[in-house]
Each structure stands twice: as C-alpha cells, then as structure tokens.
Amino acid sequence: MTGETGASRGRGETDGEVALLRLKEGTTVGHCDVQLVSRLISDRREVQTLELRYGTIRAQALTPHESLAVIEKLLGET
Numbered sequence: 652m653t654g655e656t657g658a659s660r661g662r663g664e665t666d667g668e669v670a671l672l673r674l675k676e677g678t679t680v681g682h683c684d685v686q687l688v689s690r691l692i693s694d695r696r697e698v699q700t701l702e703l704r705y706g707t708i709r710a711q712a713l714t715p716h717e718s719l720a721v722i723e724k725l726l727g728e729t
Contacts, residue, residue: 671701 667685681692
C-alpha cells in the first residue's frame with residue numbers, strides 16, 4: 652500500500668507480524684509476533700478477527716504491477 656491510502660484499516664492497534672496457518676485437519680490458527688512477544692492464537696473468534704483483518708489488508712494492497720510502478724517512481728525520485 653502506498654502512503655496515499657492512509658493507515659491500513661486491518662492492522663488493529665499493534666504493529667507486528669501476523670501469520671494465519673491452516674492445519675491438516677482444517678483448523679486455522681494465528682501466530683503474532685510483536686516486540687519481544689510471540690503468541691499462538693487458537694480461539695476461533697480471535698482467529699476469525701485475524702482473517703477479517705487479513706482480508707481488509709489484502710483488499711487494500713497494490714497489485715504486483717502497481718507495486719512495481721511505485722518502486723520505479725520512487726527510484727526515479729532519488
């Protein structure tokens with residue numbers, strides 16, 4: 652996402668890495684890393700919240716072609 656889109660509405664209140672993992676039996680769990688804290692999330696409601704946030708972020712993300720155009724534009728400005 653570019654700065655022009657503003658802050659992502661899907662990020663929540665913390666900055667950090669979030670991973671959604673679908674296990675063999677079909678269950679999805681989340682894993683969050685935020686400054687010195689790592690957390691496995693298995694509560695279905697919390698996982699659903701993470702899935703919704705991921706969907707929001709993905710919907711706002713640039714396509715690979717758009718990302719390349721932004722990078723090329725920034726390179727031209729240096």
